Amino acid sequence: MKQKNSKSIHALIACGGTGGHLFPGIAVGEVLASRGHDVTLLISEKKIDTLAASGHPELRFEKMPFLAMPKPWSPKMFGFLKGLWQGTKACRKIIRDHQVDVVLGMGGFTSFAPLYAGRKEGCSTLIHESNAIPGKANRLNARFSDIVLCGLDACKNHFPKHGDVRVVGTPIRSSMRKQNSDDPHAFFKLDKDKRTLLIMGGSQGARGVNRAVGMALEEFEKMGIQVLHIAGPTDYEEVRDVYAKHPLLKQHVAAFCHRMDLAYRVADLAIARSGASSMSELAYFGVPSLLVPYPYAAEDHQTRNAEIFDKAGAAMLMGESDLNADTLADAVRSVFNDTRKAGEMKKAAQKLAVKNSAEKIADLLVKTVQG
Numbered sequence: 207m208k209q210k211n212s213k214s215i216h217a218l219i220a221c222g223g224t225g226g227h228l229f230p231g232i233a234v235g236e237v238l239a240s241r242g243h244d245v246t247l248l249i250s251e252k253k254i255d256t257l258a259a260s261g262h263p264e265l266r267f268e269k270m271p272f273l274a275m276p277k278p279w280s281p282k283m284f285g286f287l288k289g290l291w292q293g294t295k296a297c298r299k300i301i302r303d304h305q306v307d308v309v310l311g312m313g314g315f316t317s318f319a320p321l322y323a324g325r326k327e328g329c330s331t332l333i334h335e336s337n338a339i340p341g342k343a344n345r346l347n348a349r350f351s352d353i354v355l356c357g358l359d360a361c362k363n364h365f366p367k368h369g370d371v372r373v374v375g376t377p378i379r380s381s382m383r384k385q386n387s388d389d390p391h392a393f394f395k396l397d398k399d400k401r402t403l404l405i406m407g408g409s410q411g412a413r414g415v416n417r418a419v420g421m422a423l424e425e426f427e428k429m430g431i432q433v434l435h436i437a438g439p440t441d442y443e444e445v446r447d448v449y450a451k452h453p454l455l456k457q458h459v460a461a462f463c464h465r466m467d468l469a470y471r472v473a474d475l476a477i478a479r480s481g482a483s484s485m486s487e488l489a490y491f492g493v494p495s496l497l498v499p500y501p502y503a504a505e506d507h508q509t510r511n512a513e514i515f516d517k518a519g520a521a522m523l524m525g526e527s528d529l530n531a532d533t534l535a536d537a538v539r540s541v542f543n544d545t546r547k548a549g550e551m552k553k554a555a556q557k558l559a560v561k562n563s564a565e566k567i568a569d570l571l572v573k574t575v576q577g
């Protein structure tokens with residue numbers, strides 16, 4: 207590892223490809239930058255990366271091509287390996303040009319080249335895995351990392367051969383954690399005296415959840431509740447048109463939300479995918495939830511994530527194939543008609559929150575450089 211005695215460090219955070227890598231990476235970047243350190247965030251050319259970066263003009267972003275591992279023996283494998291090689295070369299140049307001291311990979315194969323390049327250039331290297339079970343990429347990335355950071359306790363035993371595995375929670379952007387007097391009801395033009403159901407499908411929306419919720423709108427209307435639905439950019443118009451058929455249901459439908467802090471503050475219950483960042487935020491803001499794991503997530507990691515919240519009493523867990531108007535309405539009623547259950551779920555969620563994950567990781571990055 208490089209030894210540096212000056213007060214500030216330069217960290218390269220590889221966090222491209224999906225909101226679940228981007229936003230925790232941004233969270234660590236925000237803390238380091240606020241303490242006067244240099245930070246470069248490596249993102250991909252995907253739309254979600256550009257969208258996420260647009261909310262943080264104070265941070266420096268650089269783009270790298272997104273890399274997903276094809277099936278072994280697929281003809282795409284050659285392009286993938288070429289991408290890794292070119293990515294490593296480009297990262298070595300970034301590391302030298304910016305005098306990077308430490309590389310943090312937030313997951314995915316997009317993190318591999320920066321970590322490998324960091325290793326070759328003598329930087330400290332760390333990865334963060336936010337899910338209950340690590341993906342293939344992070345199992346490989348761990349081999350090139352001095353320290354493996356896990357968001358959840360359940361993950362730590364999945365790196366049995368690594369000598370330094372630490373559980374630090376999954377970072378939440380400090381812009382979301384900042385105290386503010388913004389009125390969430392006014393922001394979303396919702397009623398203060400109605401209970402609010404938040405629907406969110408992770409960083410890109412969830413078609414299965416969007417469509418199932420569409421079938422339950424009549425039931426929600428009968429309950430007299432209001433709905434804040436973050437549909438994702440792809441499904442936004444379809445979802446908006448379904449809601450338009452229910453003008454008596456108080457509603458706010460959005461494609462993407464830059465103020466998730468207000469979305470969580472307005473919510474009495476959330477129906478959500480069980481992506482790791484969404485869950486760490488639900489815990490932080492103490493929002494009871496009905497979690498619907500993405501059925502095709504690698505090694506079914508979203509179900510493993512959700513089981514932790516279900517077991518702790520912070521969430522209900524429902525498979526996507528079980529969603530229909532009745533099951534959704536019953537689940538929502540079971541919380542909205544039982545204030546004791548709602549309160550217990552809220553407390554259980556808050557207990558699962560790790561408050562200073564971004565600060566802990568930032569401290570560690572500085573320590574690995576300055577000793």
Ligand SMILES: CC(=O)N[C@H]1[C@@H](OP(=O)(O)OP(=O)(O)OC[C@H]2O[C@@H](n3ccc(=O)[nH]c3=O)[C@H](O)[C@@H]2O)O[C@H](CO)[C@@H](O)[C@@H]1O
Pocket residue numbers: 224225226227229230313336337406407408409410436461462463464466479480481482483484485487500503504507508
């Ligand atoms: C389909 C899939 O494989 N998804 C994975 C992906 O989820 P995904 O990319 O959906 O990420 P998460 O659910 O972990 O987090 C979503 C993030 O997007 C933010 N957000 C979302 C909507 C919006 O309008 N505005 C906004 O800011 C949320 O506040 C949160 O910070 O990465 C996660 C972390 O590895 C994994 O756990 C998920 O399994």
